[in-house]
Amino acid sequence: MTTVERTQVFLLPDLGEGLSEAEIVEWRVAVGDVVTVDQSVVEVETAKAVVDVPCPYAGRVVALHGAAGEVRPVGQPLITIGPLDGAGPDDDREPAGHATYREEERAGSGNVLIGYGTGHGGSGRRRRRPRLALAPESTAAAPASAVATSPAAPTSPAASAAPTSSAGPTADSSAGSPRAALVISPIVRRLARERGVDLATVRGSGPGGVIRRADVEAALAEASTDAAARLAAVPDAPAAHVSLAPAGEQDVVIPLTGIRKVIADKLSRSRREIPEVTIWVDVDATALLATRAAINAASPDAPVSILALLARICLSGLRRYPQLNAHVDTEGQRIVQSAGVHLGIAAQTDRGLLVPVLRDAQRLTTRELAAELAATTAAARAGTLPPARLTGGTFTLNNYGVFGVDGSTPIINHPEAALLGVGRIVDKPWVVDGQLAVRKVTQLSLTFDHRVCDGGVAGGFLRHVADCVEQPALLVANV
Structure with a gap:
């Protein structure tokens, strides 16, 4: 011993x-x-x-x-x-x-x-059973801007240890003293720090007064409303004297660290190195929606999403145009076409835009694609994907239509060579067999690295994808 x-x-x-x-x-x-x-x-x-x-x-x-x-x-x-x-x-x-x-x-x-x-x-x-972090009174009394601009202010080891407790505020707390903030989620603390919200002033709506993300967002909305009311109360103030921010407000400084820093570095490198070109086309997605409805009606226990069908269409296009499933090796002065399609799916999360990868997606059936997409995006948003699942993609599918926009000219996910973007699907007037009709229309965009191919290949891929969206039966010939 x-x-x-x-x-x-x-x-x-x-x-x-x-x-x-x-x-x-x-x-x-x-x-x-x-x-x-x-x-x-x-x-x-x-x-x-x-x-x-x-x-x-x-x-x-x-x-x-x-x-x-x-x-x-x-x-x-x-x-x-x-x-x-x-x-x-x-x-x-x-x-x-x-x-x-x-x-x-x-x-x-x-x-x-x-x-x-x-x-x-x-x-x-x-x-782990969540631990409630009580914001100390000294922190509660500090200006919100100090929290936002000086995240590493404590210098001693003791100062870096946040006091924790599973109980609420003590019963003998005076009504006039700052109220202790009960916080479980690190995401909530980070959101408050980045947006300059003093958690001691936020009333929690969770069990036992726990502060949730919605409470912080509500406090932000209330602050914006109050600021607008103060501006509106200025009687006939000349435009030159109306400040965009209430008196005493300071700039919010957000450190570029963690995943945000990596995203910034990667996008900057992509824009510096890749001569990208974007082409687009409007397509009638009515038949694609009908196909999805028919598939799900036959097997409601294993639903197939529109994103899964678009992924299947992309795989068909990359099989016909493998030049886009590639990357440029600048050191070796060569273009490397990948044997398998490692499909990246852009997913918006609380930590920023992540691109989890489905490796060898060409080996999956459409139903398997749907299941993998659902599980992977859920894990990405929950933050439970291992780092290896966020690298190694060869082609990215980006459904920015979920944000309610029609088109985009996205930046390629370096070192990949191409990215297909899909806009929202909306009712639009469309000519069908010489007659005007209301159809489900979406816009597809392809951003590609002009070093790996010319416009003929890129246009051929995008046209193939568009044709499969409009006539899903064409996929049968390629699956």
């Missing part, structure tokens, strides 16, 4: 996929807490996903290195664990009655920390 005599510093581990840093979202422990081997101590956000980080040491928390919102490099100190008697790193003495640990606890669990992703962390978060 051996004893834990000295403090042990746990460094931020390699989180896989070549990631070099992570942003601290929420500490699960505070200075003075006792932790066990493999206990989750912090939730961090990388460029790929939000994950829980387990600590391989057991003991008492001596220091937390970094505050919520701070970016920590891989290999730098994350948390310091000391012996239960509280001895520091220079104190080797073991008082009588000191608790002992097994050798394996001293050495850590031995679990591999490299490359784990949300597949592990997400499950831990679902099983």
Whole structure:
């Protein structure tokens, strides 16, 4: 039997996929807490996903290195664990009655920390009973702009540990004092921080007064209404003297970190390197909707979405025009056409636009495509996809019609060579057999890398997709 005599510093581990840093979202422990081997101590956000980080040491928390919102490099100190008697790193003495640990606890669990992703962390978060974070009064009294512009203000390890409790505000709180904010979701805290909302002023509508995202959005809407009312109350004020923001308001500064930074870098690189061209066409999707209705009527237990049918049509087009299922290898000065279609699906999430990938999508049936699309997009929005599922695409399908828009000229998801966009499907006048009729019409756009093909190939692919949308029976010849 051996004893834990000295403090042990746990460094931020390699989180896989070549990631070099992570942003601290929420500490699960505070200075003075006792932790066990493999206990989750912090939730961090990388460029790929939000994950829980387990600590391989057991003991008492001596220091937390970094505050919520701070970016920590891989290999730098994350948390310091000391012996239960509280001895520091220079104190080797073991008082009588000191608790002992097994050798394996001293050495850590031995679990591999490299490359784990949300597949592990997400499950831990679902099983964990939520902890209510009480915003301290000092934070509640601070201006909202300070929260938005200085996410890493605390400098001491103790300051970085957010007090937590499962109870509501104390009964003896005076009516005039700032009310403690009960928050469970890190997303809610981040939204409030980014939009400059003081959580202490928000009344929660959840159980026990827990603040939900809808409460923060309602507070934002109320603030906007109040600002508009103040502007409207200015009697005959000259336009030159009317400010766009209420007096005392400051700019909201949002740090470009995590997934937002990766999106910005990737889109900037795509725009710099890829000579992209966008072409588009309006198509009559009436027959496609009728085909979907017939499929789902035959098997209502396994419904097929319009997105799944469009994915099937894209796969048919890429089989005929493989030049678009490719990427340019600039270092090797060559164009690489992929053997399989790794289909990326653009999905809007609370963390930004993600493109999860369905690998070898050409091997799936239409029903399998529908099931995979539903499961994958749901996991992306929940933040439970492992980082490997967000890379390696060869062609992207983007249904921006869900935002109520008709067309777009999107930026290609680097290093892919093409992206098909689909607008909303709306009733429009359309000529059918020489007669004017009301039909279900949508706009398709194809953005492609002009280095991999010329207009003839791109136009041929888009026309094939349009023909299959208008006449789904054409797919039978290619499936």
